[in-house]
Amino acid sequence: MTAMMEMFSETIAIFNRWNKKLLRQPILIFFTLIQPLVWFLLFTQAFSAIGNIPSFKQLTGTSSYITFFTAAVIIQTIASSALNAGIGIVNDFESGFMDKMRVAPITKSSILFGRLFSGAITTVLQVLIILAIGFALGVSIESGALGILIILILAALFGIAWSGISLFVALTTKNQETTLSVGLLTTFPLLFLSASVMPLGLLPDWVQQVAKVNPFTYIAEAFQSLIIKGFVWEKIEYAIVAIVIVGFMSLGASLLVFRKKIS
Amino acid sequence: MLEKTIQCPTCKFQFPVVGEPGKTIVITCPHCNTKGRFTFSEKPRQQPGPSPQDIVIVDHLRKTYDKDIVAVDDISFRVLKGEIFGFLGPNGAGKSTTIKILTTLLEKTSGTATIEGYDVDAQQSQVRRIIGYSSQDVGVDNDLTARENLLLQCRFHHIPKEKAVVKVEELLRTVKLIEAADRRLKTFSGGMRKRLDLASSLVSDPQVLFLDEPTTGLDPQSRQDIWEYVVQLNRKGVTIFLTTQYMEEADRLSNRLCIIDQGKIVAEGTPADLKARVGADTIIIRFKAGDHTACEQAKRLLSGLPNVEAVGECNQALVAENGLTIRTKNGAAMIATVVRALDQAQISLEQLTLSVPTLDEVFLKLTGKTLNVIERKQAVKPRGRGR
Numbered sequence: 001m002t003a004m005m006e007m008f009s010e011t012i013a014i015f016n017r018w019n020k021k022l023l024r025q026p027i028l029i030f031f032t033l034i035q036p037l038v039w040f041l042l043f044t045q046a047f048s049a050i051g052n053i054p055s056f057k058q059l060t061g062t063s064s065y066i067t068f069f070t071a072a073v074i075i076q077t078i079a080s081s082a083l084n085a086g087i088g089i090v091n092d093f094e095s096g097f098m099d100k101m102r103v104a105p106i107t108k109s110s111i112l113f114g115r116l117f118s119g120a121i122t123t124v125l126q127v128l129i130i131l132a133i134g135f136a137l138g139v140s141i142e143s144g145a146l147g148i149l150i151i152l153i154l155a156a157l158f159g160i161a162w163s164g165i166s167l168f169v170a171l172t173t174k175n176q177e178t179t180l181s182v183g184l185l186t187t188f189p190l191l192f193l194s195a196s197v198m199p200l201g202l203l204p205d206w207v208q209q210v211a212k213v214n215p216f217t218y219i220a221e222a223f224q225s226l227i228i229k230g231f232v233w234e235k236i237e238y239a240i241v242a243i244v245i246v247g248f249m250s251l252g253a254s255l256l257v258f259r260k261k262i263s
Numbered sequence: 264m265l266e267k268t269i270q271c272p273t274c275k276f277q278f279p280v281v282g283e284p285g286k287t288i289v290i291t292c293p294h295c296n297t298k299g300r301f302t303f304s305e306k307p308r309q310q311p312g313p314s315p316q317d318i319v320i321v322d323h324l325r326k327t328y329d330k331d332i333v334a335v336d337d338i339s340f341r342v343l344k345g346e347i348f349g350f351l352g353p354n355g356a357g358k359s360t361t362i363k364i365l366t367t368l369l370e371k372t373s374g375t376a377t378i379e380g381y382d383v384d385a386q387q388s389q390v391r392r393i394i395g396y397s398s399q400d401v402g403v404d405n406d407l408t409a410r411e412n413l414l415l416q417c418r419f420h421h422i423p424k425e426k427a428v429v430k431v432e433e434l435l436r437t438v439k440l441i442e443a444a445d446r447r448l449k450t451f452s453g454g455m456r457k458r459l460d461l462a463s464s465l466v467s468d469p470q471v472l473f474l475d476e477p478t479t480g481l482d483p484q485s486r487q488d489i490w491e492y493v494v495q496l497n498r499k500g501v502t503i504f505l506t507t508q509y510m511e512e513a514d515r516l517s518n519r520l521c522i523i524d525q526g527k528i529v530a531e532g533t534p535a536d537l538k539a540r541v542g543a544d545t546i547i548i549r550f551k552a553g554d555h556t557a558c559e560q561a562k563r564l565l566s567g568l569p570n571v572e573a574v575g576e577c578n579q580a581l582v583a584e585n586g587l588t589i590r591t592k593n594g595a596a597m598i599a600t601v602v603r604a605l606d607q608a609q610i611s612l613e614q615l616t617l618s619v620p621t622l623d624e625v626f627l628k629l630t631g632k633t634l635n636v637i638e639r640k641q642a643v644k645p646r647g648r649g650r
Contacts, residue, residue, distance in 0.1 A: 006421055013418035021406040024447070096400025100463070103366050104419035105391040 007107045014101075014114025015121075018088065022122060032122070035080065036130045039073045040066070040137065043197075050198070059199040061228040070134045071223035072196040074151070075216055076187065077126045078159045083183035085119045086166030090176050108258060112167060112251075116160045123159035124152050139227065147226040150236065157243050158219050164250025171257045196220035218242040272540075272628065273297040287539070287592070289572075298572070300592065302539045317341045318471055318502050319348075319365065324374035326360050334360040336526035337374070342471070342504055347497050349517030350506040351622065357526040358506035359399065362475045365504065366396045378471060395469030399476045401460045405448040409440050409459050412448070413466060420467040427466075434462040438492060454485025461492060472496065474505040478512060490516060510622040522626060529629045534622060541620040541628055543572050544594025546601060549586035549614040555579050557610050558587050564608055565589055570597060586614075594619060 022028065044066040050056060051065040060068050089112075092098040101111055131141065131148060141147050165186065170179045191197060193207055194216035200208055211217045222239035225232040269290075270277045276294035280301055287302040319342035326335040335357040342348040350358050363369035365376055367387045375382070381389040403412050410431055417427035435441045438458040448456060457477070464472060477493070478486040493516055497503050507513050513520050514534045522530040522537070530537055550557040558577035565587075566574045575588035591597045594617045605612060 009421065010419065013415055017404065017407065017415055020411070021404070024406050094400075095405075096398045096402035097404055098402075099368055099396070099398050099400070100402030100416075101419065102368055103391060103394070103396040104416065104467075105388055105421075106419050 003107075007110050010106045010110035011114045011117065014110055015117045018115055018118035019121065021088075022118070032077075032081070032126060033129060036073050036077050036126065037133055039076055040069070040130075040133055043072070044069055044137070053202065055201065056199065059201040060224065064138070066134070066137050067139045067228060068199070068224060069197070070130065070139050070227055071220045072191065073130050073134075074127055074155060074223055075158075075196050075220055076191060077130060078123055078155055079162055079183075079187040079191070081119055081123045081126065082159055082162040083166050083180065083187070085115050085163035086168075086170030086179040086183065087176055088115060089167060089170045090174055090179055093174050094176075109255060112254065112258060115167075116163050119163050120156040120159050124156050127152055127155045141227050142230045143226045147231070151223055151226055154219065154222060154236070154239055154243070157247070158239075161243050161247030161250060164247060164252075164254050167254040168250060168257060171254060171261055190214055190216050194220055195224075215242040215246050267301075267303065269301055271295060271297055272299065300539060300543065302536055316343050318344045318379055319504060320375070320377050321361075321365075322375045324361070324364065324376055325372045326357075326364060326369070327372045333526050335364070338521075338523070338526070338528045339374075340521055340528065340531060342502060343519075344502055345497070345500055346518040347493065347503045347505065347516050349513040349520030350504070350523055351508070351510070351513040351520055351626075352506075352523035353508055356523045358508075358523060359475055361523075362396075362473050362504070362506055366394060366473050367391060368396075392467070393470045395464035395467060395472040397460050397464040397472070397474050397477060399479060401453075401456050403448055403456055403460050403463060405451075408445045408447050409435060409451075410444045412459060413463055416463045416466045422466065430466060434465060437495075438462045439488070452485075454481050454488065457481060457485065457489060458492070461489065465496070469501065471502045471504060474503065476506055476508065479508065486512075510626070514622050522622075522629060524626075524630045530625065537622060537625045538620040541624045543590040543592055544597075544620070545618045546589045546591060546594055546597060547586050547616045547618065548589070548601070548605075548612050551611055551613045557612070560608065561587055561605060561610050561612075564604055564610070565601060568597075568600060568604060570600075
């Protein structure tokens with residue numbers, strides 16, 4: 001076998017391992033499914049009046065806050081899935097399984113990629129469920145089936161890129177609590193300091209400034225445009241650029257730390 | 264002829280001795296006149312020149328953390344092909360650090376370490392293809408079944424599917440987990456998990472197997488099982504390097520062993536060699552109702568027997584408790600002679616015990632401390648999410 005094929009086979013093996021692990025934790029599955037539902041219901045019920053703000057429709061293209069907020073639920077779900085990647089790796093360090101993998105003649109990066117791809121698959125399934133819940137609540141996707149496909153691809157890629165941050169923290173600290181709190185502390189402020197909960201134009205000036213450098217904004221706007229307006233390619237391009245920048249930095253840093261920590 | 268420099272256990276005076284391999288000689292310390300025995304090892308030591316028999320060669324290995332914490336302090340040893348090599352020492356002696364360096368998990372600070380000629384730092388992938396490692400932590404995935412765990416390890420070693428299925432079946436049988444093969448590890452006992460971990464370190468048919476405290480925290484039955492597998496494996500030709508904090512384990516399993524304390528090797532040899540360094544076997548004879556006369560008679564009689572190195576005193580007040588102690592070379596063989604002599608002289612005795620030196624005594628002598636092992640309850644970690 002060539003080195004490339006070996007690495008592919010290792011990555012698949014590790015990918016399957018994580019999928020099995022997730023499927024065997026019914027409680028975890030339950031919460032990954034229930035979480036978007038809670039978000040949908042809580043926020044859209046509490047904030048439905050936002051849709052009545054005169055400029056809201058003008059800025060977003062819809063007067064339904066639920067429709068607008070769907071993108072935020074997707075992003076929140078991606079971010080919390082991404083958090084699990086780091087926690088899983090910390091668990092492997094603690095249980096001794098990581099050492100077992102390191103002693104085996106495998107490429108180090110397959111350990112991370114196997115985990116990331118498994119996370120991406122989970123994210124895709126979660127997003128499909130969110131869209132289904134949204135549909136039940138009256139959200140329609142303007143861009144249709146192709147739009148849904150693009151949403152799924154963007155979600156998977158952004159999931160992988162964002163996981164890099166939790167991996168980086170996990171590999172640096174090897175500590176579950178730290179990984180968890182860093183993850184939560186970055187997700188929530190970033191979500192509210194972006195265009196995902198509120199359109200940019202309705203945000204205070206300073207928040208707008210933050211939002212403009214916040215990757216969540218570009219992902220959210222791509223999702224929003226696909227859901228509300230159809231294909232606004234410019235927004236999709238921005239999202240891809242944001243994913244590439246985040247991914248390059250977070251995964252690059254993670255691989256670097258990983259190589260250093262485990263060699 | 265071999266020449267060795269030895270140290271007098273009493274006055275620490277060092278002097279050279281000369282003898283044949285495998286022979287034991289009685290020596291007198293030229294400084295303080297203490298008498299003792301010394302056995303020359305069967306095989307002349309290979310250090311420092313490497314020989315094709317050496318599979319693990321460690322020279323002047325050092326590992327320091329944060330510049331001033333020395334975990335392993337300039338150790339050198341050889342592991343011969345096909346032997347079980349023990350690394351005995353208390354917690355924090357540097358055992359795990361050494362094993363982690365040898366299994367490519369940790370980079371050394373200085374010195375050299377090679378496995379079958381491959382450098383553990385520079386040629387990691389070659390080393391990883393010929394070693395197996397079973398860590399103290401038990402590196403198995405609790406969410407998977409026993410079979411899945413082993414199949415996953417096979418994938419890591421790029422064993423083709425059909426071969427892997429057969430191999431896994433065979434390994435599960437060997438470690439007696441075939442009935443539990445398709446159960447998730449969450450339901451496994453610590454001993455079962457350890458057995459599986461051992462099996463998982465064997466999927467690649469390693470030439471050298473590294474076992475880091477293989478029985479720490481296990482119940483006696485599981486410990487016996489693990490010992491049995493280790494011996495079985497070794498018979499099949501697998502070289503085994505194991506660390507342990509249990510004297511009994513080191514004594515039972517290893518052909519040769521190093522005693523390590525505070526990052527330094529304090530002794531190396533076969534268990535018998537090391538025990539011989541502590542001194543002779545002791546036969547203790549107790550007489551009926553603390554019969555002091557019988558004791559004195561026996562003392563006179565036994566002093567004259569060949570192979571008896573020293574006979575203790577009969578303390579009149581304490582003769583019932585202490586009895587009479589005889590120090591001799593081969594205690595087990597001497598028992599018959601002693602009993603026959605006493606019987607012929609019609610000296611009746613109540614109890615006769617043989618006490619042979621243990622590695623505990625060796626450790627005490629070399630380090631001035633006992634190796635009292637406190638069972639570590641956390642050795643088998645509690646189950647957690649995502650393991």
